[in-house]
Amino acid sequence: MTTSLTRPEIGSPTQVFIGGSWQDAHGGKTFDVVDPATGETIATVADGAVADAEAAMTAAAKAQKSWAQTAPRERSIILRRAFELVIERTEELAAIITAEMGKPLADARGEVAYGAEFFRWFSEEAVRISGDHTLTGDGKNRIIVTREPVGPCILVTPWNFPLAMGTRKIGPALAAGCTVVFKPAEQTPLTALALAAILAEAGVPDGVVNVVPTTDAAGVVGSWMASGEARKISFTGSTEVGKILLAQAAPTVMRTSMELGGNAPFVVAEGADVDRAVDGAMVAKMRNMGEACTAANRFFVHRSVAAEFAEKLGARMDALEVGPGARAGVEVGPLIDEAGRAKVQRLVDDALGRGARAVVGGAQDDGPGYFYPPTVLDSVDPTSDLMSTEIFGPVAAVVPYDTEDEVIALANDTEWGLVGYVFTQDIDRALRMGERLEVGMVGLNTGLVSNPAAPFGGVKQSGLGREGGRVGIDEFLEYKYFAIPRS
Ligand code: NAP
Numbered sequence: 001m002t003t004s005l006t007r008p009e010i011g012s013p014t015q016v017f018i019g020g021s022w023q024d025a026h027g028g029k030t031f032d033v034v035d036p037a038t039g040e041t042i043a044t045v046a047d048g049a050v051a052d053a054e055a056a057m058t059a060a061a062k063a064q065k066s067w068a069q070t071a072p073r074e075r076s077i078i079l080r081r082a083f084e085l086v087i088e089r090t091e092e093l094a095a096i097i098t099a100e101m102g103k104p105l106a107d108a109r110g111e112v113a114y115g116a117e118f119f120r121w122f123s124e125e126a127v128r129i130s131g132d133h134t135l136t137g138d139g140k141n142r143i144i145v146t147r148e149p150v151g152p153c154i155l156v157t158p159w160n161f162p163l164a165m166g167t168r169k170i171g172p173a174l175a176a177g178c179t180v181v182f183k184p185a186e187q188t189p190l191t192a193l194a195l196a197a198i199l200a201e202a203g204v205p206d207g208v209v210n211v212v213p214t215t216d217a218a219g220v221v222g223s224w225m226a227s228g229e230a231r232k233i234s235f236t237g238s239t240e241v242g243k244i245l246l247a248q249a250a251p252t253v254m255r256t257s258m259e260l261g262g263n264a265p266f267v268v269a270e271g272a273d274v275d276r277a278v279d280g281a282m283v284a285k286m287r288n289m290g291e292a293c294t295a296a297n298r299f300f301v302h303r304s305v306a307a308e309f310a311e312k313l314g315a316r317m318d319a320l321e322v323g324p325g326a327r328a329g330v331e332v333g334p335l336i337d338e339a340g341r342a343k344v345q346r347l348v349d350d351a352l353g354r355g356a357r358a359v360v361g362g363a364q365d366d367g368p369g370y371f372y373p374p375t376v377l378d379s380v381d382p383t384s385d386l387m388s389t390e391i392f393g394p395v396a397a398v399v400p401y402d403t404e405d406e407v408i409a410l411a412n413d414t415e416w417g418l419v420g421y422v423f424t425q426d427i428d429r430a431l432r433m434g435e436r437l438e439v440g441m442v443g444l445n446t447g448l449v450s451n452p453a454a455p456f457g458g459v460k461q462s463g464l465g466r467e468g469g470r471v472g473i474d475e476f477l478e479y480k481y482f483a484i485p486r487s
Contacts (some may be wrong), residue, residue, distance in 0.1 A: 002112055009455070010395075011092060011096075011194075012096050012193050012194040012197075013193040014030075014043055014044065014045045014046060014190070014193065015046045015193075016046045016048045016052050016056070016211065016212050016213065017057035017196040017197075017200075017209070017210060017211040017212075017227055018052065018055050018056045018210050018212070019206050019302070020059075020200065020205070020409060021206075023046070023280070024046050025048050025214075026049040026052050027048065027049050027051075029046075029047040030044045030045060030047050031045055031047045031186070031194075031213075031215045032044055032045075033045055033100050033187070033188075034100075034101040035099055035100065035102070035189055035333045036233065036333070036334040036335065036337060037100070037102055037323075037325060037333060037368075037369045037371075038368050039368055039369060039370075042100065042190075043100075044250065045190070045193070046211035046213065047213070047214055047216075047221075048216070048220055049220075050216070050220060050223045051211050052214075053181070053214075053220040053221075053223040053224055054223055056181045056212050056224075056390040057181055057229050057230065058229075059207035059210050060207060060208070060210055061152050061232075062207055063179045063205060063206065063208050064151055064152050064178070064179045066205070066299045067149075067174075067178070067179050067205065068149045068177040068178075070177065072126045072127045073126075073127055074466065075123075075126045075128040075174060076124070076127050076175070077123070077125045077203075078123075078174070078202050078204055079122055079123035079126060079171060079174060079175060079202075079211045080119070080120065080123040081202040081203060082119045082123075082199050082202035082204070083116050083117070083119035083123060085201060086112060086115065086116035086119060086167070086195075086198060087101070087112070087113070089194075090109055090112045090113070090245070091109075091111045091167070092111050093108075093163060093191065093194060093195075093196070094108035094109045094111075095108075096190050096194055096352070097111060097112070097188075097191050098325040098326050098333070099190070100162065100188045100189075100191065101160070101162055101187070101191075102289070102333040102335070102336060103191050103288055103325050103333050104325040104332070105290065105325055105326060106243050106331075107287070107288065107325075108325065111161055111163050111164050112163060114161075114164050114168065114450065114452070115163040115164035115166070115168070117452040118167040118168045118171035118172075119171050120452075120475065121171065121452040121453060122171035122172050122174070122472070123175065123176035124283070125172070125175050125470075125473045126174075126175035126176075126473075128385060129175075129176070129419055129473065129477065131144065131146045131147055132144070132145035133145070135275045135486075137485070140368070140465075140486060141483055141484060141485050141486065142379070142462070142482075142484040142485075142486060143481060143482070143483065144482040145479055145480070145482075146479075146480050146481075146482070147296065147478070147479060147480070148177075148477065148480055149176045149177035149178045149476060149478075150176070150202065150231045150232045150255055150375060150476055150477065151178060151230070152179050152181065152230050152232075153169075153178045153179070153180045153181075153184070153230065153232040153234060153334055153476065154176065154183075154221065154224045154225065154227055154232070154233040154234070155169040155173070155180050155182040155235075156182075156221055156233070156234075156236070156245070157169070157182070157187035157236050157237070158185050158236055158237045158238075159184075159186075159187040159336055159393075160290075160292060160336070161486050162188035162190075162193050163195060165236050165393055166184065166191070166192050166195055167183065168236075168456075169207060169234045169236075169467070170182065170195070171472075172467070172472045172473045172475060172476050173234070174204065174208065174209070175473055175476075176477050177476075178210045178231075178232070178476050179207060179210070180209055180210065181203045181212065182209065182210065182212070183212055183213070183214060183217065184213055186209065186213070186217065187216070189213030192211055192212060193213065195211075196209055196211045198228065201449055202452045204363060214439050219369060221245070225245065225248040225249065225254070225452075226248070226251075228252060230254060231254065232254060232256070232257070232258040232476065233245055233249055233254055233255075233256050233257070234256075234465075234475065235256070235257070235258055235259070235260075235292075236257075236260075237260070237300075239261045239416070239462070240262050241258040242463065243479070245258075245464070252426060255371070255475075256465070257455070257463075257464060257467070257475045258463040258464040259293070259457060259458070259462075259463050259465075260293070260418075260461060260462050260463040261390050261416055261418070261461070262293040262294060262295070262297070262390065262416050262419060262458065262462055263297045263298065263388070263389075263390060263414045263416040263418075263420030264284070264295060264297050264298070264418060264420060264439075265296075265298050265407075265410070265420045265421070266281060266284055266285075266295050266296035266298065266299045266410035266421040266423075266447075267301075267422045267423065267424075267433065268299070268300070268301040268302060268306075268309055268409060269422065269423060269424035269426070269429055269433070270302040270424075271302075271424065271425055271426065272302070272305065272424050273423070273425060274312060274422065275312070277301075277423035278309065278313050278316060278457075279447070280421060280423055280443070280445065280446055281309075281313055281396065281447060281448035282313075283397050283447030283448050284296035284421050284447030284448070285394065285447075286317075286331075286394060287321070287447075289335060289372075289394050290391060290392060290393045290395065291335065291336065291340070291392050291393065292448060293390075293418055293462075294418060294419050294441075294450060295391070295392070295483050296421055297312075297386070297387075297390060297397070298387055298399065298411070299396055299398045299399065300400075300401050300407045300410055300411060301398055302397070302401060302402075303400040303402055306378075306400035307378070309398065310359050310376055310378040311359065312471055313359075313376050313396060313398075314359035314376040317360050317361065317374035317375070317376055317394070318360040318361075318374065320374050321371060322365075322371055323389060324369065332371075332374060332394060332432065333371075334369045334370040334371045334372075335371070335393055337370055340392060340393065341370045341371075341372050343393075344364070344372050344391060344393035344394075344395060345363075345364045345396070346385075347384075347385050347386040347391055348362055348375060348395055350384055350385045351380050351381070351385070351386050351462075352377070352388065354384050355379065355381055356377040356379055356384065356397070357377065357378045357379055358375065358377055359376040359377065360373075360374065360375060361375025361376065361394075361395070371396060372393050372395075374394040375394060375396070376395075377395065377396065377398065378398050380397040380399045384397070387399070388414060404429070404432075404433065407433075408436045408437070412436075412437065414460075415460055415461040416458035416460055416461055417438045417439045417440060417458050417459040418439060418440040418445070418457075418458035418459070418462035419440065419443065420434075420439040420440050420442055421443040421444075421447060422442065422444055422445075424445070430444050430445070431465075438459060438460060439458065439459060439462075440457045440458040440459050440462065440463075440466075441454075441457075441458070443457065452468045452469075453468065454469045455467075455468060455469035455470070455471050455472065456468045456469070
């Protein structure tokens, strides 16, 4: 394994990982990985070509049969070892995440703990894959239902949680007995490559996990989609790319899991505990600098408490320390790139142009790195662009409302449906509103829903399928039923 790191202390492989070996890309091309806190190159990584993608798919297909036949307990032990290694290497992995993605070290450590948990959770699920045995209604036939791995899987992940989005797919795929070809986001390949090294060390056989970083996402993933060897794609990313992949899955009738974008409403009801709602808002908005599919995008606050909520949230946001994620005490790192920052500024300018007031923030910082100040906008017009666009930045847009029917209509007025947050002290209202929200997950008096033990996923254009929880492994399993006459 060779490395090509400007900052060797972050210690990650930089080649493609195919069939258990580290290789330069076909054609020898490389690309730079940039620290968003400085704009400087921190590593040069092999730029996987379509030929590498094909080799990876061949390796995954070749390893599929023997991996599927590996005893569940053995798969479980390997995943458990991977969990332990990830935890052991928390500091190393957190440093890589912060260097290539920008989040503060404390958040990166949190991601390592969260991400590792998918390996532990699915190590426990690997030995609990169960079927069914019943009789037909007339009692003449036995029905025996078994479960089988779907086969080689394509995994594609975004840059915002470079470790956890990988483990959330690799964990259940391996537990189910599937091999994988994995393409991490171009901006964050180092974490994925470090993870591949850990999985190999944990005992994952050659060819079971293959990782191809690339600047040619469409070419690499497209070749896998068209290969005829892949049986499943599990994708996390934008709804736009998800739709392209759904279309590409049609010709081979490939199984799909889609974890797509969000536009989460955060509702503070009449009579809510405002301080508790502000605590929740800080998590729902500021986890990952707002660069999360679960980020609260629209704050609907009952008019009776809207001003108090906006002022208190503004004070908390204003007190956050912004800076390079590796610096001690920093709570808000840079956004991923200049395009991400420019988008946030454009959305803020649009809202201000429609009459919103900046309680804090509102204008981007100058200087190196893609920093954006924590921002609270008050009295936001519901027709503003940021109400219908994922902000993906540290901007809280507060819209006052008057009635429950009104806020439910506003909250559901979006093509997305990943998560909604409701803050209220009234149990009837909490359950009623939670039921009326068109989302896959509801945070009641909490700003955090992500947990490996829970089924994560959305409705409407936020996706298909669930990751984590008891159902997470189902995405990687097929049913087979045996009809057996009783004689
Ligand atoms: P993205 O642009 O859709 O990219 C996601 C992944 O798809 C990356 O690896 C990307 O590669 C790849 N990709 C891009 N174009 C492709 C194509 N034509 N064919 C195949 N693969 C392609 O999303 P992103 O900007 O990285 O991530 C942010 C989005 O992810 C947001 O919408 C967010 O809500 C969503 N997200 C959802 C969840 C969830 O669980 N629901 C979790 C986290 C993030 P490159 O990096 O090379 O472009």
